[in-house]
Amino acid sequence: MSNDPALQALARLVGTWKITGGHEGTVTYRWMNDHFLQQDVRLGDTFGIEIIGRERKLMAEPGADITSRYYGDDGSTLDYTYEILGDTLTIWAGERGSPAYYQGTFSADDTTLNGAWVYPGGGGYISNAERVS
Template sequence: MKKKDAGESQQPYPYPGLECLERLVGRWKITGPEIAGEVSYEWMDGGFFLIQRFDLIHNGRKNKGIEIIGYTKKFFAESPSEHLKSRIYDNHGSTFDYTYEVDENSLTIWGGEKGSPAYYKGIWSEDGSTNSGCWVYPGGGYESTMTRINTQGASN
């Protein structure tokens, strides 16, 4: 491992495009007809990945776990993935892969790859303190709203 020289500093966002995730950092209350709970987002040391911790009740079922969000970089790859990717690990033994798109107006989370029939599409409020939308998937879906509790990345 290369030792840092005096005055050399780590870039806050090692890969271009990660800065869009900054608006997620903090704690959020999740509400909807079928879902309730809290999530938090914080940067992993180094700034390459955002960690989400979630504690939710969805249709009466407790769902707790973590999600790691960032660009993937395979063994021996010279550059990271084209799209922001994530993987969830939950208390039911599930692992889910997603593709993220975040901009000033919306948040889209694709189940698997971009263009999937399973996705979340939400719209940011003007001040960025809420994101309201709907999860859509074959045979169902549900509405949810994410409301900022604070901007400090905190564990559940």
């Protein structure tokens, strides 16, 4: 597990979650090492992996934000920025402050995460998660 406080906050995600709402399936988060969290995604017929951590270019300091890259079975490579403040998880599509984002709230016992993806122009969909292991 990471000793980076911002990355450590994402430990609440570790485990397998059943996803309902706009997409149905499961996601599993696990620590890769002290620096990265891996998410395995299986939503409907779509699957992929996401690697979450601080970007650190060769011989540079780690980046300020917790970012990720998703690799999908359709060849897509999507970037995200993660943040947990209190019981609220925000995942921006791209950089922090993007108009496309997910925002959800953890239950007191961390067994559910209820929220929605919001897209510019009023689009989006509900995306809820229930911990299954």
